[in-house]
Amino acid sequence: MLNRVTAVAVATFRETVRDRLFYLVGFFGLLLVGAVTVLSPLTVGAQGKIVADVGLGGMSFLGLLVVLLVGANMVRKEMERRTITTILTKPVGRGEYLAGKYAGLALTLTCLVALMSLLYVGAVALTPAVLAWSHLAAVYLTLLELLVLCAAAVLFSALAGPALAALFAATLFAIGHLTESLLDFGALAGGPSRVLAAVAFRLLPDLEVFNVRAAVVHGDPVAAGHLALATLYAAGWIVVFLVLARAVFARKEL
């Protein structure tokens, strides 16, 4: 089983390489060069902070773009091209196919984030900002967030067309960062909104647990316990989304 999942994952990874997805690293590099050379001199005493914010935020945003543009289109594209039928006629189960697809894109995201973090370390070294281990912890947590969103994108991709799947994934990202505020809004509105907000709070991932970017830029450490629990939290949501995706995909007529 593992061999079959690995085979699909490697094929997916190769496909993203062929799609020149790694050009995004070059774009990220340009973004950092812009932050160091253009934005930094305009700031008053906050050069290091601006470069670190742009770097960590840019990494997360570009990763999100990959999830929305590639992840949300992943399964549907193969259904439209009919390549999926070729794959599924081989001894590859639907669940294995989805797991392989997810693993391939997860590998792509990991490589992208790793390359971008190398550039980030170089850019921050050019500024007065102090580069601490906590910056790498922030990068790791960003990667976890992207992996959770990627699993959600696989689910949405199995459910709907590319545009709707991307929209669902973007909405999940937005709500995921507003879950705490949702409770407050619900409490303010009262009535059914309160119940809806409470349901959304419990049924959707709280993506703010992966967001320590602002804190590390100001020099705060990230506790090992935070990293361990966030890893567990991410793993839980990834399993939930992939199990749901498998259930949806198993009933799909191809």
Added chain:
Amino acid sequence: MRRFAAVAPLAVAAALVGLAPRLAGAIHACRPAADRGERLYYPEGAFLREASLGYAAAVADWAWLEAIQYYGGYRRGEHDLRYFNGLVDAVTTLDPRFVEVYRFASLVRSLDDADFAGALDVLKRGIVANPADWRLHFDVGFIHYVFLRDYPAASRWFEAAARLPGSTDFCRRFAAFSRRRAGDLSGSLMLWENLRQTTDSADMRELASRMADRCRQELADRAAGGAAALPAPPGAGGTP
């Protein structure tokens, strides 16, 4: 002819791209002046914080650049500073730990508006969000010292700054000068002695030693001349 047909569209496209900024400028010029005051409609920090979806720090940086540009426009005489405080509030709500913003805003309020109460208010908001940052405490002391000439208050803030991690000898130096200006010669002597014994800088040690000797001399003169009740003359504290 075929070559011309290939190049002509490209030349037209290049000309259009070249003209576009002028056209955009002309369009902006057509808008009424009031319509261009888009900072009037700048969203509040609380809204921006929710709308930034996890990118609050990056949005704060963006708003900070806007605030600096706005201040630059004021320095060039393009407008007044009426929306500056709103921009600063947006930045500090988005990122309450952006210490440079509080410091810059307090300087602008002090130097451009002569609004010292407003400057102290901004700095104290910064202290609430960043209680361990010595620079904010120092700046409060500096405003009391330079602009308000409230030397007892200045020395309290400088001493508070000196107790915080990362503070430099300058805090203790300013605290000692403030105490002296406030007429508290024994307090000033104590601070100079402490600075002399603990500083790593040879120049600072030499200054502290000289100022401690001067304080001792003045205390002795007061005791001898019965002048203890007299207030310190203006400017007697020296120059930090």
